[in-house]
Amino acid sequence: MKYKLIGNNNKTNIQDTILENRNIANDYLKLTDKAINNYSTLSNISFAISCLLHHVEKNNNISIVVDGDP
Numbered sequence: 817m818k819y820k821l822i823g824n825n826n827k828t829n830i831q832d833t834i835l836e837n838r839n840i841a842n843d844y845l846k847l848t849d850k851a852i853n854n855y856s857t858l859s860n861i862s863f864a865i866s867c868l869l870h871h872v873e874k875n876n877n878i879s880i881v882v883d884g885d886p
Contacts, residue, residue, distance in 0.1 A: 823837035835842055855861055871878055 824833060825837075826833045831845075832842060835844060858864075868878070
């Protein structure tokens with residue numbers, strides 16, 4: 817199978833190459849504490865905690881569903 821590499825391809829630094837080729841700033845993965853949201857500001861967090869504790873105490877199965885889209 818023949819293929820052609822496009823963009824800059826530094827095989828010794830794959831992470832930086834991927835970020836650069838996708839036009840993502842190199843400092844994207846070097847976040848500071850300013851990027852962390854306090855959990856108490858989330859909507860319905862008190863209800864979510866109560867719901868989780870209720871099901872943990874009853875030893876119920878819990879599924880964690882994640883939407884990985886940015």
